[in-house]
Amino acid sequence: MPTRRNPLRQLRELWPLIPACILLLLFYALPLLLLLPNSFATKNGWSGSIYVSVLGDSYYWIIIGRSFWIAGISTLLCLVLGYPVAYYLVRLVSSRFRRYAYMIVIAPLFTSAVIRAMAWVVILGRRGMLNEALLAADLVDSPLRILYSESAIVVGLVYIMIPFMVLTIAAVLENVDSTLEEAARDLGASPLVTFFKVTLPLTLPGVVAGAFLVFALSLSSYVTPALLGGGRLKVIATLIFEQFMRVFNWPLGTTIASVLLIIALLVIWAYNKALTHRFVAGRRGAAATL
Amino acid sequence: MTQTATAISGLRSRPRRVRRAGIGRLGVWVLRLVAWSVFAFLLLPLVVLIVSSFAGQSYVVFPPRAFSLEGYRAFFTDAVFLHSLLLSFELAASASVIATAIGFLAAYVLVRRRFYGRDFLSAFFLSPLILPQIIIGVALLQLFTILGLATSFSGLLIAHVVAVIPYVIRTVGAAFQTIDPRVEEAAADLGAGQLQTLALVVLPMVRGGALAGALFAFIMSWINVEVSIFISATGSYTLPVVLYNYMEYSITTAVVAAACIGIYVAVALVLFIDRIIGIDTATKL
Amino acid sequence: MRPSDFRMDEVIVRLERVEKRFDAIRAVDGVSFTVRRGEFVTLLGPSGCGKSTILRMIAGFEDPDAGHIEIDGIDVRDQPAHHRPVNMVFQSYALFPHLNVFDNVAFGLRRKKIASAEVEQRVKDYLHLVSLDNLDERYPSQLSGGQQQRVALARALVNRPKLLLLDEPLGALDLKLRRRMQVELKQLQRELQISFVYVTHDQDEALTLSDRIAVMNNGHILQVGRGREIYDRPQSLFVANFLGEANVLSGNVVSESGRFKAEIGGCLMPLGNVINPPVESGGVLFAIRPEHVRLSTEADVRKMRCLVEDKLFLGNGLVVYARNAARQLITVRNSDRALFDQLTPGQTVYVDWHSDDCSVLSE
Numbered sequence: 001m002p003t004r005r006n007p008l009r010q011l012r013e014l015w016p017l018i019p020a021c022i023l024l025l026l027f028y029a030l031p032l033l034l035l036l037p038n039s040f041a042t043k044n045g046w047s048g049s050i051y052v053s054v055l056g057d058s059y060y061w062i063i064i065g066r067s068f069w070i071a072g073i074s075t076l077l078c079l080v081l082g083y084p085v086a087y088y089l090v091r092l093v094s095s096r097f098r099r100y101a102y103m104i105v106i107a108p109l110f111t112s113a114v115i116r117a118m119a120w121v122v123i124l125g126r127r128g129m130l131n132e133a134l135l136a137a138d139l140v141d142s143p144l145r146i147l148y149s150e151s152a153i154v155v156g157l158v159y160i161m162i163p164f165m166v167l168t169i170a171a172v173l174e175n176v177d178s179t180l181e182e183a184a185r186d187l188g189a190s191p192l193v194t195f196f197k198v199t200l201p202l203t204l205p206g207v208v209a210g211a212f213l214v215f216a217l218s219l220s221s222y223v224t225p226a227l228l229g230g231g232r233l234k235v236i237a238t239l240i241f242e243q244f245m246r247v248f249n250w251p252l253g254t255t256i257a258s259v260l261l262i263i264a265l266l267v268i269w270a271y272n273k274a275l276t277h278r279f280v281a282g283r284r285g286a287a288a289t290l
Numbered sequence: 291m292t293q294t295a296t297a298i299s300g301l302r303s304r305p306r307r308v309r310r311a312g313i314g315r316l317g318v319w320v321l322r323l324v325a326w327s328v329f330a331f332l333l334l335p336l337v338v339l340i341v342s343s344f345a346g347q348s349y350v351v352f353p354p355r356a357f358s359l360e361g362y363r364a365f366f367t368d369a370v371f372l373h374s375l376l377l378s379f380e381l382a383a384s385a386s387v388i389a390t391a392i393g394f395l396a397a398y399v400l401v402r403r404r405f406y407g408r409d410f411l412s413a414f415f416l417s418p419l420i421l422p423q424i425i426i427g428v429a430l431l432q433l434f435t436i437l438g439l440a441t442s443f444s445g446l447l448i449a450h451v452v453a454v455i456p457y458v459i460r461t462v463g464a465a466f467q468t469i470d471p472r473v474e475e476a477a478a479d480l481g482a483g484q485l486q487t488l489a490l491v492v493l494p495m496v497r498g499g500a501l502a503g504a505l506f507a508f509i510m511s512w513i514n515v516e517v518s519i520f521i522s523a524t525g526s527y528t529l530p531v532v533l534y535n536y537m538e539y540s541i542t543t544a545v546v547a548a549a550c551i552g553i554y555v556a557v558a559l560v561l562f563i564d565r566i567i568g569i570d571t572a573t574k575l
Numbered sequence: 576m577r578p579s580d581f582r583m584d585e586v587i588v589r590l591e592r593v594e595k596r597f598d599a600i601r602a603v604d605g606v607s608f609t610v611r612r613g614e615f616v617t618l619l620g621p622s623g624c625g626k627s628t629i630l631r632m633i634a635g636f637e638d639p640d641a642g643h644i645e646i647d648g649i650d651v652r653d654q655p656a657h658h659r660p661v662n663m664v665f666q667s668y669a670l671f672p673h674l675n676v677f678d679n680v681a682f683g684l685r686r687k688k689i690a691s692a693e694v695e696q697r698v699k700d701y702l703h704l705v706s707l708d709n710l711d712e713r714y715p716s717q718l719s720g721g722q723q724q725r726v727a728l729a730r731a732l733v734n735r736p737k738l739l740l741l742d743e744p745l746g747a748l749d750l751k752l753r754r755r756m757q758v759e760l761k762q763l764q765r766e767l768q769i770s771f772v773y774v775t776h777d778q779d780e781a782l783t784l785s786d787r788i789a790v791m792n793n794g795h796i797l798q799v800g801r802g803r804e805i806y807d808r809p810q811s812l813f814v815a816n817f818l819g820e821a822n823v824l825s826g827n828v829v830s831e832s833g834r835f836k837a838e839i840g841g842c843l844m845p846l847g848n849v850i851n852p853p854v855e856s857g858g859v860l861f862a863i864r865p866e867h868v869r870l871s872t873e874a875d876v877r878k879m880r881c882l883v884e885d886k887l888f889l890g891n892g893l894v895v896y897a898r899n900a901a902r903q904l905i906t907v908r909n910s911d912r913a914l915f916d917q918l919t920p921g922q923t924v925y926v927d928w929h930s931d932d933c934s935v936l937s938e
Contacts, residue, residue: 012655013403013484016395020415020455023392028418028452031429038432081328088325092318103560104329110556111336112513112530115549118537119335122342122546129338159335162328191317213420220422223515227537237424244428244520257428264422271420272413472669475636478656479663480683480734487657490682494673 032261039255050255060239060256067235070150070225071218074157078214079207081158082165086206087199089166090173105163113160113223120156120228121147148230156224161217165210172206172275173199205274212271216264236260336553343550345543361543362551370532371548378512378529381443385450386458386507392451393458393507394500398488400459401466402474419456423516426453431520441523449517454507461506465499465567466492502567505559512555585612586648587738587770588633593642595628602628604794605642610738613768615761619781620791621817626774627666630740633772635659647737657686662731663740667747668723670715676702676726677711683734701733704763721752728760732767739764741773745780757783778818782806790814807864808934815862815936822863822905828935837861837933840901842879845930860936865908867932870895871925872914878925881905883918897924 040046054060085105093101108116123129124146131143146152176199184194200207222237229235234242236256243253343361365371400412418426430449431440439445473495477487493500515530522531529552536545588610595603603625610616618626631637633644635656644651651659662683671679677698684694702708705725715723724744731739744760745753761784764771775781781788782802789799790813798805798814809815815823826839828846837846839861846861871878881897884904893915895907905926909915918924 010405014399014405016484016488017399017411019392020396020459021411023448023451023455024415024418027430027433027448028426029414031433032421032425034432035425035429081324081331084321084324085328088321092321092325099564101325101329103564104332107336107557107560108332110509110513110560111553112515112533112549114515114530114534114537115339115513115552116335118533118541118546118549119339121537121541123335123338159331162332195317216420216422220424221516222424223534227534237422240424240428241519244431250432253428254432257425260422261425264425268417268420470667470669472665472667473671475631475634475656476663476665476669476671476730477682478636479634479659479661480730481657481686482682483655483657486686491671491673495671 035254035261036258039251039258041251050251054252054255054259063234063239064236064259066150066233067219067237070153070157070235071215074154074161074218075211075215077154077158078161078165079211082162082210083169083207085162085166086169086173090170091178105166108159109163113221114227116160117156117224117227120152120159124152124155124228147228148232150229150233152228153225153233153235156228157218157221160221160224161214164217165214168210168213168275169203169206172203172209176202209271209274212267212274216267216271219267220260220264339546340550340553343543343546361547364542364544365547365551368544371529371544374527374529374532375548375551377526381446381450381528382508382511384447385454385511386504388447389451389455389458389507390462390500390504393455393503394462395488397459397463398466398492401463402471415459416456418453419460423453423514427517427520430517434521440521443523443526446518446521446523446528449521450511450514453514453517454510457506457510458503461503461567462496462499465496465502468499469495498566502563505563505566509556509559513552586610587612587614587646588772589643589645590629590633591643591645593629593632593639593644595625595632595637596640601794603632603639606791606794606796607642608789608796608799610770610772612770615764615771615773615784615786617773617775617781617785617788618791619775619778619788619817621776624791625794626791627742630663630742630772630774633659633738634661634663634740660736661738661740662734662736663742664724664727664731664744666743668715668727668744670723670726670730672715674714675711676707676713676715676718679715679726680730680733682730687734697733698729701729704732705729705759720748721756724748724756728763732763732769736769738770738772741771743775744773746775746777753780760784782818790817792817807932809862810934810937812860812862812936815934820865820906820908822865822868823936824861824863824903824905825858826861828859837935840879840899840903842899844879844927844933846933846935847931862934862936863905863928863932865894865906867928868905868907868926869928870897870907870909870911870914872917872922873925874923875925875927878927879905881924881926883920883922883924885920886915886918888915895924897926899926 039050040048089098089101089105121128125131126143126145126147128147130146131140134140134144180198180202181194184198185191189197220237222241225233225235226238226241229238237260240253240257240260243249243256344357344359345355345361396415400408400415427449430445430452434440434442434445434449437445439448469492474487474491477491478484482490513530514528515534518528518531519534522528527535529548533545533549533552536542586609590609591607593603593606594601606625606629608616618629620626628637632639633646635651635654635658638652646659646661671682674682680698680702681694684697689697698711699708702711705728707722707725707729710718710722715726718726724747727744741760745756748756757780760771773781773784785802787799788802788805789796790805791797792813798810805814806818809818809821812823815821824839826837829836829838829843831843835846837844874880879899881899884896884898886896887894893909893912895909895915895918897905897907899905907926
């Protein structure tokens with residue numbers, strides 16, 4: 001007679017999960033699930049009229065387009081700057097400096113987004129460091145208007161997102177045997193050929209995952225665009241905040257939030273998909289980076 | 291400490307051979323240059339902020355014309371700042387204690403037990419890390435409005451526990467993975483039930499990881515804006531929210547000083563975490 | 576306990592058709608065996624044969640997918656590991672790194688809420704038993720491998736288990752220390768009269784220590800018996816090769832005037848009792864230990880005629896390789912120096928063996 005695993009025994013082993021399950025079901029899963037139905041609740045009962053009005057209004061499309069544009073540019077810059085840093089951290093840095101290099105990469109993650117935005121205001125502001133330097137060097141006659149522009153938002157976002165990109169790529173690169181690169185060189189490949197034919201293809205899952213992660217986080221980040229873009233340059237996240245906390249049009253805010261949630265979930269799904277790629281050793285997924 | 295400590299110090303002093311054969315000498319220098327530039331880019335804003343916090347003027351300019359502690363004095367004599375500092379501290383401390391207790395238990399089961407749906411549950415528990423914080427904030431605001439918690443400390447606390455619990459689960463989970471499961475089996479073999487095994491064997495062995503997880507949770511709560519900004523009660527804001535509100539008007543040296551105090555706390559905690567478990571182990575699983 | 580209290584025939588552990596699968600792999604595939612009180616049973620097999628899994632199922636760390644495990648007459652299916660009256664010595668010792676030697680050994684007693692005075696006495700007694708006096712305050716990281724091993728042993732034995740499970744407990748020790756610990760383990764087991772189930776892949780260890788050996792491969796127990804029985808009369812090719820060296824020769828079993836004979840390479844050789852004689856037409860495999868092969872240079876029609884191929888001097892032994900008429904290689908281990916010295920490659924020799932020394936292998 002086959003023995004079955006006693007369900008009571010299973011419960012005895014799994015009880016420590018219960019508090020976390022209760023907490024996250026009640027105060028995380030439930031509110032997220034409530035978001036969607038609330039966006040359909042109008043004064044005249046259930047209807048998708050808000051979606052229709054949002055998606056039919058070019059005002060919102062401009063904001064959505066700007067958000068995608070800013071997130072896309074930031075992602076691209078993070079990739080170009082982050083890949084060399086990841087390579088440096090995994091392959092090149094000396095063991096003595098390695099920890100400090102890691103700390104430099106990670107340190108910004110431990111400071112509030114507000115504080116990081118504040119630093120860029122001090123640097124890019126009308127009487128900020130950059131303008132003072134340009135004036136002192138007689139390169140410009142009057143202070144440039146850098147702050148409260150799309151460029152300022154991009155600089156702020158790249159600054160915040162680089163660590164995510166670096167850590168995601170580094171995690172994948174660490175599992176790539178460096179003797180593969182040496183083998184390629186040994187077989188006559190130049191450094192550039194080695195990079196494009198061996199290193200990059202093997203780390204592509206990390207690159208793709210990092211790009212999706214940074215894109216999702218950039219698209220939904222609120223503090224940086226709000227503080228570095230000024231009130232004029234709205235993005236999806238600042239629009240949501242405005243509807244909830246300034247205009248008090250919750251149904252509209254919920255609708256936009258639902259749109260953002262769906263986009264974010266799609267991007268996160270792609271991110272996880274990339275990290276479970278066949279080249280990537282071990283199980284990673286959401287756990288790979290901060 | 292014990293084996294865990296030895297294992298970690300072993301990891302830290304692990305000799306690493308610099309591999310450069312793959313990309314050639316020129317490639318190495320190009321990469322180094324880019325990497326160092328990025329490091330400068332990452333450090334610059336923090337340095338600028340700290341330097342300007344010592345400027346005397348009430349309006350922030352850089353470079354400062356004089357050295358002064360006026361900003362810090364102004365901060366510590368401002369009731370609003372002090373109140374928010376205290377609130378942030380209370381909030382971060384309570385959130386990290388609660389998240390560590392709950393997360394410790396969950397991480398243990400996720401690492402040690404095999405059961406149907408474990409991967410899903412693990413992804414679910416870690417997902418607040420990558421889901422847009424603003425959406426978590428908005429969703430909780432709606433729920434708390436229904437429950438009447440929207441402007442209460444408990445609401446804020448619950449929101450923060452949700453936001454920081456993944457950090458605990460990840461850090462403590464990594465610590466669990468460093469200990470030999472046979473040691474736990476030995477405890478069971480010698481008559482210890484699950485709770486006794488956790489308390490008498492597992493906890494003492496991973497106390498470094500548990501402490502690091504708690505500190506992580508503390509920092510992430512300490513710096514949180516995007517969730518707090520939706521749930522704070524009027525007149526009772528956390529430090530980052532207060533700074534946010536100031537920034538919409540003007541940046542005084544007191545505001546910069548407040549920001550720098552936030553940085554100092556974070557840097558101290560990062561160094562402390564690095565001492566306990568090593569910073570590169572803390573950031574990945 | 577007085578020796579007369581023991582009933583040696585009493586079964587302490589009974590496994591019945593136990594199965595365990597890990598995903599698609601059948602780690603343990605229908606294993607049955609019993610261990611009697613005071614008996615030292617070894618599960619011997621290569622890594623991955625399922626022997627450790629059996630131990631872990633008895634201890635309660637794994638649940639069998641099918642079959643029964645009884646410990647002291649009680650089906651332990653729903654008994655969690657911490658309630659079972661067995662203790663284990665782990666391969667890596669699994670000492671608690673944060674507890675000192677005393678607290679490690681006292682761990683099990685304290686779980687049973689035994690009075691602290693008695694805990695102290697018993698821990699001291701058992702540390703003395705494993706010759707570890709005066710090390711109570713040390714931490715595991717401050718002990719040598721051999722000392723850690725002794726702590727692990729004391730930590731398990733102090734609970735006076737009905738059964739001690741040992742998972743390659745000497746695997747991490749160097750050869751010399753391993754030999755010494757083998758002797759001590761055996762003495763300890765005799766003294767305490769506790770049943771041991773011992774897992775190892777080391778055939779010498781199994782032969783030295785065990786009352787009975789169960790040879791395992793691919794999740795099956797292939798043969799159970801006293802060490803000598805298994806060594807002398809292997810029943811399968813795997814057992815013949817895994818335990819020591821064997822000449823495995825193909826041939827046929829033929830019946831000649833009511834007695835069975837082994838027909839190998841055209842010669843009829845003596846064969847002991849064949850329990851299940853195979854069908855005559857089918858070929859079978861015979862196993863003969865190299866040291867059981869007798870060699871002489873004198874012609875004898877009852878023996879197998881071979882040509883010497885090579886000879887090796889190994890210090891403590893002399894090895895001769897010979898080929899019979901069917902070009903089958905026969906290894907002979909001998910200690911006759913005079914004979915050895917006069918052999919030259921290509922020379923004709925005659926080999927035979929005692930009828931009991933030739934086993935018929937199944938499969």
